[in-house]
Amino acid sequence: MATNVIMFYLFSAVIIIFALLSITTRRILRAAVYLLFVLVATAGIYFMLQYQFLAAVQLTLYAGGIVVLIIFSILLTHQINNKFEVPGVGKILLGAGVAIAGAALTIPAILSYPFPAVAQHALDVNMQTIGIGLLHTGKNGYALPFEVISILLLASMIGAIVIAKKGK
């Protein structure tokens, strides 16, 4: 068995097991740390697909930014030693039922769909290609989404400050 096959299944197992733990654990700080493991394993999959820049973005923004933000808000709003009460049987059955039914519908569809075979040669993704793509206005350029996302980030930053500041 090749090393990359073993690595891929290792990352997949980490993703599935820690995602399950993250939604079932009864301590909230542990849920955040399990979520961190899931995000780091996702970055590993991006590395295996040779999108190094995307993996770096995933590590810094998700694992470095969002998880730290979540942990800060947990520390601000919780007693750490508290455990969640177990949700009711009806809730658990509903959640598991929806998830299993959705997966049972989706996975056979994925397995039976005839995806076209790949014939093209792969594009080498370096920083120059990404930078030109982000700021280019013609074909295969993403200047407009880039500007819109900048405005969105600015608006959400101001909105977060206005919402969270103490009342007048």
Place this chain on the structure above:
Amino acid sequence: MIQGIPFTHILIVSTIMFFIGVAGFITRKNLITMLMSTELILNSVCINFVVFNRYLYPINLQGHFFTMIIVAIAAAEASVAIALIINIYRRFSSIEVSDVSEMKN
């Protein structure tokens, strides 16, 4: 593409992750853990975009840029959601969904 890994295996992993997120969103009653389930869902969609890009259309970079934009939107969403959660905590001293049942006064 990853040598020796069929395309559908990665899609199955991301599908399972998506439905774990959905199940967590239904069963959890705490606002922060619901936000975590949303992050799981967004992350699985990101994996899908990247894998479709790499395996089916490796000559283009659409999935790559979509994923970057999704990550930025997830950051914006998390910051606004946490500001709202902190505001709710200040008002109700709790962030359990069942305790937050009235909107004003």
